[in-house]
Amino acid sequence: MKKQFLIFSVLLIFMLTTVAYAGVPLNTVEKTVKKVLDVLRDPQLKAPAAKEIKKQKLRTIYEEMFDRIEFSKRTLARNWNKFSPAQRAEFVNLFEQVLEKAYIDKILDYSNEKIDFYKENMVSENQAEIQSKIITAAKEIPVYYRVILKDGKWRVYDVVVENVSLVQNYRTQFNEILSDQTPEQLLEILHKKVKTHD
């Protein structure tokens, strides 16, 4: 009797965890986005002076959410091999900065649009695509997050906005640049871009 009960409860736990696992990617992304929205909506941080604090808080969230190496690596694809390890590290860092400077102000401009996570597609056993949409006054904007499972955590490695993949878009740009310039020169270009933004 005891043995059967034990087996039964183990099976039950197993089944429950399997069921819970099915929605993990979507839940992970949704929870993280909600954290971002909480920071953006925080009434105590409304003042312009609090902008830096908001940025810092958002940074810690992004660190969790994105797999920056995967993201950066995919934008270089074959060209990754042309970079030395030190150059790769610098690339990952510079690219992040480029993205942050490009998008942080827009994110801070958020004004209570509704974000709806409605679908999760398992592309393979460790990759998924989470579909969401932002509902503004004038239109609906589809935003898909592509996530990969590494070390037990689901992290974002690509964002697809209105059918345009960010990774693909940058990959094309970098490919073009690297077809007649060296990795060092690309790093210099990224560096300049980060500087001009300040």
Add this chain to the structure above:
Amino acid sequence: MILYGSSFMKLQLSLILLYILLLGCAHSPNHSSDTGQAKSSSPPGVLLASNSDLLPVKQADELNDAIHEEYKDDEHPDYADDANKKEKVKIADPIEPFNRAMYHFNDRLYFWLLKPVAQGYKAVVPEPARVGMKNFFSNLGFPGRFLSCLLQADFTGALTELGRVTVNTIWGVGGLLDPAADKKLGLRKQETDLGQTLGVYGIGHGFYIVWPFLGPSSPRDTLTIAGDYFIDPLSYIELWYAVAGIRFYDVINSTSLRLGEYESLKDAAIDPYIAMRDAYIQYRWKKIQERQIKSLLFKAGGEADAAEDLASSNK
């Protein structure tokens, strides 16, 4: 997540409505920016404002180790077997110098003409009125969308468009409002045009062209501009300068609703010309995939899960 919305469908709308070469209307290469969550996670202690060339040694080492760890067996990160490889769409760009010149021309046109005028217009006219005008012009685009749906054998879409134009014209005060898209009716605009129709039939782009005023295009999409001209109700107004004025107004109106998008694109891009070209290709390709799924003739071409995506996202 903040997005300034519209995408190449707006570009396409402009392509349909603006026969600038004939009438002198201007169109700027507006395009939705590839906004996404800022992918930032600077190592603690490295200020983003820092202009130092070198990472602090310790962080560089950690990052190096992380990179080595992850990819030591990975000789060729090509992602050829990546689950999302279906998106590797490309286009040839044999006339790149010309295209880049045209891109710069359109860029100047936007910043020197369209943007100032649109900003002035925006300051004077409240947003609901401008959205109303956008709906009005969109309603006029019915023949183009309806015909395209029919040609693509998407009869549901054609009927939806028919429903939309009826409801919006009668209950939507001549097209100023868009009650058809409300939850109860759920008749969504079928974002399609003749260029997509050709694409659905398997005709490729050809190569990349940037037209002055009109923006990104290709031989296939350019052919359809002529076709679209004949479907556009505005083309049948007798006074050419009246039509020109109306079309220019439409451009300014839609630009005023999308100010900031083009700037975002430029800002986020390392090479804005390429960013725009790539976004154009991706967007058009995806649209054609979606249209194929909706088409009765080409349904088999689309993938099953993409059909599901569409079904759920069209709710």
